[in-house]
Amino acid sequence: MAIRTPNEYVESLKDGRRIYFDGKLYNDITAHPTLLRGLQRGFIDYAMYQDSRYKDLILAYEDDGEPYHISFKPPETAADLVRRQELQLLQSRIQGGRSSGAKFVGIDALHAITASSRMIDKKSGVSKYVERVEAFRKECKKTDAALAGGVTDVKGDRKLRPSKQKQHKDFYVRIVDESKEGIWVTGCLAHISHATYVNYIIVVPSRAMPQEDKDYAVAFAVSPAAQGVTLIHPQRDFIEWGDYFDYPLAAYNVGADCMVVFDNVFIPWEKVFLCREWEFAPLVTYQFANFHRLSGLSNKVGMVTLDVGAALLMAEYNGLDKDPVIRDKLSWLVWYAETIKALAKAAAANPTIDPTTGWLYPDRMMTNCAKFFGADNHHQAMKVVQDIAGGLVATVPSAKDYYNPDIHDMLEKYLAGKEGVSTEYRIRAIKLVKELAGIEGQVASIHAEGSLAAQKMTFLQIADLEEYKAAAKWACGINDGKEHPLYKGLMDRPVYEKIIK
Ligand SMILES: Cc1cc2nc3c(=O)[nH]c(=O)nc-3n(C[C@H](O)[C@H](O)[C@H](O)COP(=O)(O)OP(=O)(O)OC[C@H]3O[C@@H](n4cnc5c(N)ncnc54)[C@H](O)[C@@H]3O)c2cc1C
Structure with missing residues (x-):
């Protein structure tokens, strides 16, 4: 198979997985319009295969000529990281600042287990994990699997280690049983992007584990349809399909960052990639973070480009684009965006090579600096965008009112900005600012790819x-x-x- 059509991708998800959304259980991701909007984000890679403009970027080829998605190739050079970044930037551009759902976090987790398998096996002298990970990678490549990355445990009392939690011991995913066929796991992950719409979730530890927490030092791949897995979707307001006027971004697609509950789920040995080797847990976590902060950064470039673009449009439509005070604010915004772009490029182009295995990964300091810079300034940037756009961002009438013949002319007349600018364009730009300034984007900016403290810790840990x-x-x-x-x-x-x- 190697590359699939969008339809084949959707059909592969119709396997009875248990999805809770808005008070109901669904077994089919096409059964509710909001679930369908989450699915949209998974399409991008499969749809791009069909477009001759993108084949050179998205496809790699086996020796026998069979094509496969470039993301399945383990990076060997800086050019490989740069190529994936270009693909992510392009996808973000096409989707209005949104990443791919199918080949994003999960690919970063796949790279993390690849790195750890090489390092663990090198140390032990036994090629156990390398063989398993490579077989799994081959399967994913062959079936063109959609992957999610499951790292964030729900964590309970943040000050207590996994085995020291008081209410119960399942705040972090852990091994609860083992046989010669495999292991059984219990626990819960939070905010797992696109988990409902993938073929495998790759679960890796979220933190370093001391020996007493060795049952929590576990990495594995699992189908969201496996017995004992429950997916719980985030709350979402209902948005009419195609209501692009009121919701230029969310009417097209939404993120679906789910809770994933594991209740005694069986994982066969061939899908287990870390099993109680507690000393290696931080290695898997850091390798994931290196790759994922780079991916997040590439997507951030797309988002911040929209933020600045919306501010520029609003300044122009309000007749203020030549005003020195507004230009000063715009200049700050452009500096913010261009610095993120520069950091993203630098982080991809200057990888580190592990001296023992030759494994290549994004520079840890640069990816952490870049993620922190973007997140730490995001709210300031949104303050500037909202400031320039004006109060109408909060009070803008709906499409139904704008297109209501009784009041359309009134709105056309009084919501006009600078002469020569269409009122409709001005309202569309305001709606975009409204979505960009929403709480979800703000929280994602801080916490997605790890909270600010995680990067600050890294600065002091790894700087010379x-x-x-x-x-x-x-x-x-x-x-x-x-x-x-x-x-x-x-x-x-x-x-x-x-x-x-
Ligand atoms: C939109 C979105 C998408 C995401 N997608 C994914 C995904 O696909 N896969 C995935 O695995 N994760 C994903 N995440 C999760 C993300 O990595 C986490 O949100 C992040 O790591 C923070 O964890 P948390 O949400 O549990 O917050 P918390 O860890 O509770 O953080 C809240 C605050 O508490 C602080 N804190 C936490 N622990 C301690 C401590 N021990 N001592 C002192 N301070 C502490 C933090 O620094 C932070 O300031 C996503 C998150 C979002 C918002």
């Missing part, structure tokens, strides 16, 4: 702090005998009196 200290000591003449390689044997600062005789 001694280099910073050595620079300061060098500059102010402290010689405490602790030399840093970059400062060891450095030439003296050239002094005029010594050089010019």
Whole structure:
């Protein structure tokens, strides 16, 4: 098969999976219009195969000429990371700032288990996980699987480790039983993007695990239709299909970031990729974060481009695009967007290579800096966009009122902006700002790809702090005998009196 049509993708999801949404149980993702809008996000890759403009970017080929989705290829060079980023940017552009559902978080999790399998097997000298992961990758490639990445446990009391939780021991996904056929897992994940619409969820640990928490050091792939899996969708207001005027983004597609409950779910050994090797749990988590922060960043470029574009349109439509105060605000917005673009490019183009296995992954410092920069400034950016757009963002009438013949002319007359600009365009831009400024985008910006604290922790963990200290000591003449390689044997600062005789 190797690449599927959108229809084949949808048909593969009709397997009786248990989906709770808005008070009801559904076994078919096409059974409710809101569930269908979530499905939309999974289409993009399958639809792009059909378009000759994108084949060179999205397809790779087996030796026998069979095509497959480029994302299944483990990255071997910076060019591979850059290519995936270009694909993600393009998908975000096409979908109005939205990522792919089918080949996004899950591919990052697939890369994470690939990295950990190589590192674990190298250390133990037994090729167990590499074989399993490669067989799984081959299967996914062959069946053109849609994948989700399941990392975030519900966590209960955040200050308590998994096995020390008081109310129950299932706040983090854990192994509850084992036999010669496989393991059984129980627990619950939160906010898992597109989980309802994939063929496999790849579950990896969300944190480092000490030995006492070894039952929680587990990674595996599972079908959302497996016995014991329940998917619980987020609350969503009903939006008329195709109501692009009032909801230019959400009427087209919505994210479906679900709770995934595992109640004694059986996982056969061939789909188990970490089983109690607690010392490797943080490695899987960090490898996932490296790849996923890069993916998130690529999508962020698409979103921030929309934010700035909407602000520019509103300034123009309101007749303020030449005003110095507004231009100052626009200039800040453009700086924010361009810095994110630069960081995204740098993070993809400068990968790190693991010295023991040769595994290539996005630079950890750059991806973390970039994610933090985007998230930490997002609310400020949205403040500027809303400020420029005006109060109508909160009070704009609906499409039904705008197109109501009784009041259409009134709205046309009084909601006009600058002469020569269509009132309809102005209202459409306002509706876009309204959606961009919504709570979901704001929260996703902070928490998706990991909360701000996760990146801050990483900065101090992985930065070469001694280099910073050595620079300061060098500059102010402290010689405490602790030399840093970059400062060891450095030439003296050239002094005029010594050089010019
Ligand atoms: C739209 C969206 C899509 C997402 N998609 C996915 C996905 O596809 N797959 C996936 O696995 N995850 C996904 N996530 C989850 C995301 O990674 C988490 O939201 C994020 O890691 C934060 O976890 P949390 O939501 O449990 O918040 P919390 O961890 O509860 O964070 C709330 C605050 O508490 C702080 N905090 C937490 N623990 C501690 C502690 N021990 N000590 C001190 N402070 C602490 C945090 O830093 C933060 O400030 C998604 C999230 C969103 C919003």
